[in-house]
Amino acid sequence: MAKNLVQNLSRAATLRQLEILATVYRLGSIKAASEFLHLTQPTVSMQLKKLSESVGMSLYQMIGRKLTFTDSGREIAQSATRIFGELGALEMRLADLRGLKAGALRLSVVTTSKYFIPHMLGPFCERYPGIDIQLNVGNRRQIIERLEKGGDDFYVFSHPPEDVDTVSTEFLLNPLVAIAPASHPLARKRRISLAQLAQEPFLMREQGSGTRFAIEQFLQKHRLKLNVKMTIESNEAIKHAVMSGLGISILSAHTLTFGGNAGLVELRVEKLPITTSWHMVWPKSKSLSPIADRFLQYVHDEGRQLIESEFRRTGLVTKQLR
Template sequence: MASIGTLRQLQILLALREHGSVTAASEALFLTQPTVSMQLKNLADKIGMPLYQQQGKKLQFTDAGLEVLKTAKDVVDCFDQLEMRLSALKGLEAGKLRIAVVSTAKYFIPHLLGEFCKLYPNVEVNFSVGNRQQIIDRMKDNLDDFYVFTYPPKEIKLVTTKFLDNPLVAIAHDQHPLTQKKRISLQQFFKLPFLLREQGSGTRYAIERFLEEKSLQLNTRMIIESNEAIRHSVMSDLGVSILSAYTLVYGEDAGLSVLPVTGLPIRSQWYLGYLENKQLSPIAQRFFDWVTTEGYKQLEKQSQKVLKHSR
């Protein structure tokens, strides 16, 4: 190990890959930026080749860097597994749990994690949020134990389980003229100025699939990169949109109305998944077993309020 770098240097390299910059990696590790830069330089010097290069604002890892990253992930995972096995021998329910979720899932997954952490207070949770494409990128790099999304990528082999409905509903400003209608056609709705999530979003993916099936087109007014920004834009009467009902229940939904559009909501499912070749740690296995039994039942109770928005 000494000839190619220390464990800490490998951890720093992994943080650089995950967070995308020296500044972000240093903040995540609670280290100063000069310390992180020096450790990365020392690691590259010991290996004898550059590990990454800066291209504009983006880091590009070299072939050597990618090889070191693969080994670094294996080494750090081995230490994490050892720590959890030793904790188990001591009778402690401890360890690290890494979960990455698409942005809409952030409205309810923390409630699930909160209940689990009450049962296992010694668990350290790493909780990451991104759009669908960002979560797929994390899968490819094997950065997490579990992923939560609505449309599993076909190109990655995953073990998945359905655990919750995810209705996507039509929303408008609560003073919009169509809120007085008892029924609105799809054609009428999609002619309105529409606020659409960014490319790579799971919600956008679902909407585009739905439009293709129905041979409809959007009247897109704005592309917006978050559910919160879309909600506030709809409240400001900039247009209509389609979002998960969860964004209305767990967000501040005053000023919004769900429109009675024929053929909506778009029905989808929440999935909990992990890589097919992933060896789950003891605490990760415990989390999966809990989510698919007790945790699932708790979410089902909470989801009743959500489903009212989709009727």
């Protein structure tokens, strides 16, 4: 059976059909794939139908408006993803041999890291202007889903998922600080106890957020319960809610350093900031392309120094970087 499937694929399936299938699998819908590939939806559907007929198996099914891959469709899509990953890596290795710097670097990052990742990318793009950067930003659940499909070079998390087989490397501190409006009574205090912090109305990130995960671990460690008044899914919305006097919060210092902090101050709370780190993550089964490997070296050296120097320059800094 497996031998016949391989023979059918090699005889009838085209690279274009496999590319379409892998794109639909990665993006989750025929509409999104057609827009990404600059094809019409009927063309995408027709090519997938031809591929399905070639292998003699159904690749996906529609349940309501939701596209769900069959086991065979998922296996072929994942194999196709690996094939195109190897072809992309080969292209960049050949480009390196020609003395060129070409190809693509694909990054998927959780929302909080979107504040500093572009600042890292700027100098890297200037150095390698021929590189096509594809940056996807999503919540933790969305980035984990992309990691499971393995279509990107790197995935940036503050807390890498433990149930996915990956390689992970820390590259930057991610200090979480308590913030309040400048007019808040606690803003004038030189030392604030955790008990005082717990009495204030608190604005919390949503369940599943890496920031919330770190805060909950901190609360458990110190046997502390916060006075949570509101759950908000956006760092920007939390900042504006704090500015409006709806409560105080704990956020990554990166959201303030690179996302703006007008009207906000860092509270001097004992045992804060909460110390976490940013991680570059990629599937263990995936080899790094030359460009990805070069970018990882850059991040660990110049990229990290760039972000840390910006921390020192702004004045809204944390104890670890003072």
